[in-house]
Amino acid sequence: xxxxxxAREQLPRLYGLARQLVGEDAEDLVQECLLKAYRSHAxxxxxxxxxxxxxxxxxxxxxxxxxxxxxxxxxxRCPTSRxxxxxx
Numbered sequence: 132x133x134x135x136x137x138a139r140e141q142l143p144r145l146y147g148l149a150r151q152l153v154g155e156d157a158e159d160l161v162q163e164c165l166l167k168a169y170r171s172h173a174x175x176x177x178x179x180x181x182x183x184x185x186x187x188x189x190x191x192x193x194x195x196x197x198x199x200x201x202x203x204x205x206x207x208r209c210p211t212s213r214x215x216x217x218x219x
Contacts, residue, residue, distance in 0.1 A: 134172045138165055141185045148189055164189040 145164060149157035167188050175184055 132178055134169055137172075137178065137181050138168065138185075141182060144182065145185060145189060148186065152189070160189065160192055163192045167192065 142161070145161050146157055149160040149164070153160050164185065168185060171188075175181060
């Protein structure tokens, strides 16, 4: 089965899960999940495991994004950095 067909089957479930996880940002999370899944599609050996595979990617996506933002904003000048909020 091609990736597009596999992803299309999972979309309704992914959108539902994304709405539970992030609310209004569900579309962004689904897009991020599909992109990550597409990049690693060759690793999926058992098509029957696709629902769990997509779910795992989606649940881990916000944590991955948060870690990337935290790493990118380590500078004291970053508005979200803890050190930028210290007493002035």
